[in-house]
Amino acid sequence: MPVTHTLEGQLPADVLGRQDPELAEILLGELERQTTTLQLIAAENFTSPAVLAALGSPLANKYAEGYPGARHHGGCELVDVAERVAMERAKALFGADHANVQSHSGSSAVLAAYAALLRPGDTVLAMGLPHGGHLTHGSPANFSGRWFDFVGYGVDPESGLIDHEQVRALARTHRPKAIVCGSISYPRHIDYAAFREVADEVGAYLIADAAHPIGLVAGGAAPSPVPYADVVCATTHKVLRGPRGGMLLCGSDLAERVDRAVFPFTQGGAQMHTIAAKAVAFGEAATPAFTAYAHQVVANARALARSLAAEGLTVTTGGTDTHLLTVDPAPLGVEGRTARGRLAAAGMVLDTCALPHPDVRGLRLGTAAVTTQGMGEAEMTRIAALFAAALRDEAAGRRVREEVRDLTGRFPPYPG
Numbered sequence: 001m002p003v004t005h006t007l008e009g010q011l012p013a014d015v016l017g018r019q020d021p022e023l024a025e026i027l028l029g030e031l032e033r034q035t036t037t038l039q040l041i042a043a044e045n046f047t048s049p050a051v052l053a054a055l056g057s058p059l060a061n062k063y064a065e066g067y068p069g070a071r072h073h074g075g076c077e078l079v080d081v082a083e084r085v086a087m088e089r090a091k092a093l094f095g096a097d098h099a100n101v102q103s104h105s106g107s108s109a110v111l112a113a114y115a116a117l118l119r120p121g122d123t124v125l126a127m128g129l130p131h132g133g134h135l136t137h138g139s140p141a142n143f144s145g146r147w148f149d150f151v152g153y154g155v156d157p158e159s160g161l162i163d164h165e166q167v168r169a170l171a172r173t174h175r176p177k178a179i180v181c182g183s184i185s186y187p188r189h190i191d192y193a194a195f196r197e198v199a200d201e202v203g204a205y206l207i208a209d210a211a212h213p214i215g216l217v218a219g220g221a222a223p224s225p226v227p228y229a230d231v232v233c234a235t236t237h238k239v240l241r242g243p244r245g246g247m248l249l250c251g252s253d254l255a256e257r258v259d260r261a262v263f264p265f266t267q268g269g270a271q272m273h274t275i276a277a278k279a280v281a282f283g284e285a286a287t288p289a290f291t292a293y294a295h296q297v298v299a300n301a302r303a304l305a306r307s308l309a310a311e312g313l314t315v316t317t318g319g320t321d322t323h324l325l326t327v328d329p330a331p332l333g334v335e336g337r338t339a340r341g342r343l344a345a346a347g348m349v350l351d352t353c354a355l356p357h358p359d360v361r362g363l364r365l366g367t368a369a370v371t372t373q374g375m376g377e378a379e380m381t382r383i384a385a386l387f388a389a390a391l392r393d394e395a396a397g398r399r400v401r402e403e404v405r406d407l408t409g410r411f412p413p414y415p416g
Contacts, residue, residue: 035412036405038383040350042212042324042366043184045241046373046413047277048284054277055243065269067259079272086275089282090247093218096226098255101278102262102270103246106211106235110136111143112248113231116261117205118177120147125171125204126180127162128152130354134184134209151176155186157356160317162186164194171202181225182209182233185353185364187301187320189213192228208232211246213322215239215368218285219294222322230254239297239323239368241290242281243274293371297323300367303377307384313391316355316362324366326353332391336361339391346390346397347404348383373411382407 017024034046047055059079065072068080083101090099103109118124124144127133131154135142138150151174153167171179181195192208199206208225214234216222225232232249236242250258263270284290298321305325309315314328329339336352340363343350353364370379386407390400 035414036408037347037349038404038408039369040348040365040367040383042351042364042368043235043238044366045238045368047237047241047243047281049414050280050284051241051243051277054280055273057273057276059276060271060273062272063269064272066263079275082272082276082279083270086279086282089279089286090249093282093286094214094224094226094232094249096232096249097252098250098258100248100250100258100262101236101245101275102267103233103248104267104271104274105244106209106233106246107134107136108262108267109233109235109246109248110134110207110209112258112261112266113207113233114144114148114178115265116254116257117207117231118148121149122177123149123151123174124178124180125151125153125167125174125176127183127186128154130358131155131356132183132185132354134182134211137180137182137209155356160356161188162191164191164198167195168198168201171198171204175202176204178205178207180207180209181229182211184212185324185326187305187317187322187325189223189321190225192223192225196228205230209234211235212238212324215241215285216294216298216322218282219291219297221291221294221298231258236278236281239294240281240285241293241368241372242285243277245271245274245278247278296376297367297371300371300375300377300380301325303380304365304367304384307381308387311384311388313388323368324364326355326362326364328355328360328362329391330360332388334391336363339363342390342394342397343387346386346400347408348387348390348400369413370411373408373413375411379407379411 062079063073064076064079068083086101087099126137136144138145153170156163179199181190206229208229210225210232211234213222216239217224234247236245248258301320301323305315305319312331316326340352350365352361355362386400389396
């Protein structure tokens with residue numbers, strides 16, 4: 001596929017294009033892919049040009065181990081200001097006593113939360129991986145499964161909703177040191193108050209892994225875990241629309257433990273260009289425009305869920321409260337992995353995921369990126385029709401691909 005974008009306005013043409021045309025071509029090719037296909041991966045979004053500018057700023061040059069006012073390197077006067085701005089904006093945005101904005105990723109944030117509250121061998125209750133738990137919720141391939149004794153709770157196989165009676169029963173039986181609430185594919189709001197009640201009953205810490213819904217929380221489109229959880233772990237990308245990275249929110253009583261768990265226990269130098277980009281994103285998320293965006297993300301997800309159900313796909317839990325939904329394509333005669341391949345060929349990029357039924361792979365998709373592009377509920381209906389057409393008839397892929405190209409052409413993420 002030929003690259004049609006120019007370097008002008010997207011990359012510094014006189015630097016990267018001339019010095020390293022091979023890498024410039026790769027970057028432009030990725031820009032072409034992102035802007036001519038439908039980005040339906042629930043964990044992805046398009047950052048603003050201001051966020052991208054901060055990421056490509058001279059702050060990338062600065063080594064800054066430690067925290068503002070207590071660095072291990074000189075010359076940190078201005079990056080200290082940048083980090084304080086990011087922290088204050090995060091605290092105000094989420095109503096938290098303390099914010100740590102140094103985590104390199106959501107997984108790094110979860111690791112730091114465990115390091116602050118647990119010791120190796122402690123028992124942790126979290127959503128089981130087959131039901132939508134994250135790798136950091138006890139996968140044997142991950143540090144969490146190797147260092148801690150995880151017990152998994154699940155969802156009701158019929159409704160797809162979290163079985164809170166099972167959560168309570170498992171907590172009473174195993175007496176975990178911590179309970180983790182959060183998922184990579186749960187389309188409904190988490191009942192943080194219910195988890196807090198169980199945690200208090202058994203004397204456990206409550207850790208909220210809010211990587212997916214935190215952007216909706218910022219925009220007032222989802223309930224906040226901050227009043228209920230001892231520590232909230234989150235990412236700054238996804239719906240929040242910032243740079244790829246993580247953060248932690250907690251009360252003042254745990255602030256020092258959380259900070260020391262991030263640095264020096266689990267990480268070294270902070271990425272100051274990323275922290276500055278986080279500050280930009282927090283500032284954007286505090287605006288009325290972002291509030292409207294967050295609510296439109298949910299409206300689009302619900303419209304997409306309704307339209308996919310009308311096309312014959314099975315939507316788990318019967319719909320969604322958030323930016324994501326999970327569907328079973330089996331009624332259209334195709335299983336999850338094959339479906340993902342057909343949709344990719346037709347220009348629709350998304351993920352597979354586990355479904356509540358044993359050994360069934362479904363599809364996970366989200367509306368954060370397409371909403372950033374300006375698409376609304378009418379476009380969600382069109383996407384569902386293209387989605388179903390590509391799954392019903394593999395030969396229709398080329399026609400669908402052209403229609404996708406036309407749709408994305410009308411909604412560029414970076415106009416001009």
